[in-house]
Amino acid sequence: MISWRKHYKQTLIAIGLLLSTSASIYGQDGDPKNGEKLFKANCTACHALDKQVIGPPLKGVVDRVKTEGGVGKDWLHKWIKDNKALRASGDKYANEIFEKYNKTEMLVFPNLSEKDIDDILAYTTNPPAPEEKKTPEATAGTEATAASPADKTTTNIVIISLLAIAGLLVWILIKLRQLVKLGQSEDLAGLNETRVKSFSEIYQKYHLIGKGLIAILALLATYGIWNWIMWIGVYKGYKPEQPIYFSHKIHAGENKIDCQLCHSSAKYGKVSEIPSMNVCMNCHRTISEYNGKYMEPGKDKAFYDGEIQKIYAATGWDPQKAQYTGKTQPVEWTRIHNMPDFVYFNHSQHVVAGEQAIINSFNKKNPNNKIDVVCKACHGKIDTMNVVQMANDFTMGWCIECHRTTEVDMNNGYNKEYFKNLHDKLKKQYPKDGGKITVDAIGGLECGKCHY
Structure with missing residues (x-):
């Protein structure tokens, strides 16, 4: 009895030690799932798991620092929290890494707790397997396979029905003939021989009607030619393919990137120029593959990754060495919006001075299709376009109509001061709608404003 109790106590002690050891191991190793969230939030700007970005790949970093520098997790905790202080302390391995990666200083993360860092390191050691996602194409293919017998049956019924109708029509035509x-008598045959058979005879008989028809046809032809000429250069709906696929829906729509981050000249200059490839590389230097949730129908991750590689080829960026090679390839973009040489249009005037006035006017005329950015008034809802297209006519009449209906914002600082002495005069001159002043009242219809 005493022996049994002794072994029982030993067993309990052993189980307790095992549980405590397991708990301590788990606490030390961390939670990979939480580590994945922390990694994506704090590390992906400079690091990836399996390839070099700005910094080295971090998969297996715990084993790597142990092999290379003979250091462990405690060292990694110090490095992540404040690598600058660690280097200043004279740590040999820390300074070696700093020199190895071109003296690129890593950010400090004093906000991360010890557990947070353990979770991140657990993720780099044993990243969770990615969940399989069913693509729309696969789902559609399954549905198509399931529905194929029913579709074949329906097709056969339609073909048989059409053949039956065709046979019936042939039979009716034969009977009518x-x-x-049978109904054509001898008198009717003789009458047919006396009928007018030449065009000249018909014209002589009905020449007045003929001249009237010719006049109408001439007018219609003239109108058609005039209408065709008037629409030369109007390319609403034009959306050419570009040498590098760029989806505004992904960038401006899904990722909420401000238009002026790329088209900065629209706010400060006449032309909203095409951004240089260096602007693309501000982000894509660290984004070498597409991991977004949205995908355009017919496109997959491999397609988007391939387009990013085209950016690297154009700029001469080597993602493996994280440096430029100096070998660039100019990108021949196809221009979509292009004003004629005899038209002056200043983007900054509309984007800065007219921003709120244009937005208010557009939303008033389109209550069910409101906009939040001034660019959309002319270029359409660009944040929903995978391929950019010309959303409006961009004719002179279209511009004039906008100037006639857009109310000037007299409360902004510029207009309030500039038109200070003109307010009363303009209100008397344009008393409609309680003295509201539209762009045409301040020179918006003057020829010299746009044609110089």
Whole structure:
């Protein structure tokens, strides 16, 4: 009895030690799932798991620092929290890494707790397997396979029905021909021989009607030619393919990137120029593959990754060495919006001075299709376009109509001061709608404003 109790106590002690050891191991190793969230939030700007970005790949970093520098997790905790202080302390391995990666200083993360860092390191040691996602194409293919027998049956029924209708029509035509032959008497045959058979005879008989028809046709032809000429250069709906696929829906729509981050000249200059490839590389230097949730129908991750590689080829960026090679390839973009040489249009005037006035006017005229950015008034809802297209006519009449209906914002600092002495005069001159002043009242219809 005493022996049994002794072994029982030993067993309990052993189980307790095992549980405590397991708990301590788990606490030390961390939670990979939480580590994945922390990694994506704090590390992906400079690091990836399996390839070099700005910094080295971090998969297996715990084993790597142990092998290379003979250091462990405690060292990694110090490095992540404040690598600058660690280097200043004279740590040999820390300074070696700093020199190895071109003296690129890593950010400090004093906000991360010890557990947070353990979770991140657990993720780099044993990243969770990615969940399989069913693509729309696969789902559609399954549905198509399931529905294929029913589709074949329906197709056969339609073909048989059409053949039956065609046979019935042929039979009706034959019967009608027989009835016509039976009903044609000798008197009717003689009358057919006396009918007018030449065009000249018909014209002589009905020349007044003929001249009237010719006049109408001439007017219609003239109108058609005039209408065709008037629409030369109007390319609403034009959306050419570009040498590098760029989806505004992904960038401006899904990722909420401000238009002026790329098209900065629209706010400060006449032309909203095409951004240089260096602007693309501000982000894509660290984004070498597409991991977004949205995908355009017919496109997959491999397609988007391939387009990013085209950016690297154009700029001469080597993602493996994280440096430029100096070998660039100019990108021949196809221009979509292009004003004629005889038209002056200043983007900054509309984007800065007219921003709120244009937005208010557009939303008033389109209550069910409101906009939040001034660019959309002319270029359409660009944040929903995978391929950019010309959303409006961009004719002179279209511009004039906008100037006639857009109310000037007299409360902004510029207009309030500049038109200080003109307010009363303009209100008397334009008393409609309680003295509201539209762009045409301040020179918006003057020829010299746009044609110089």
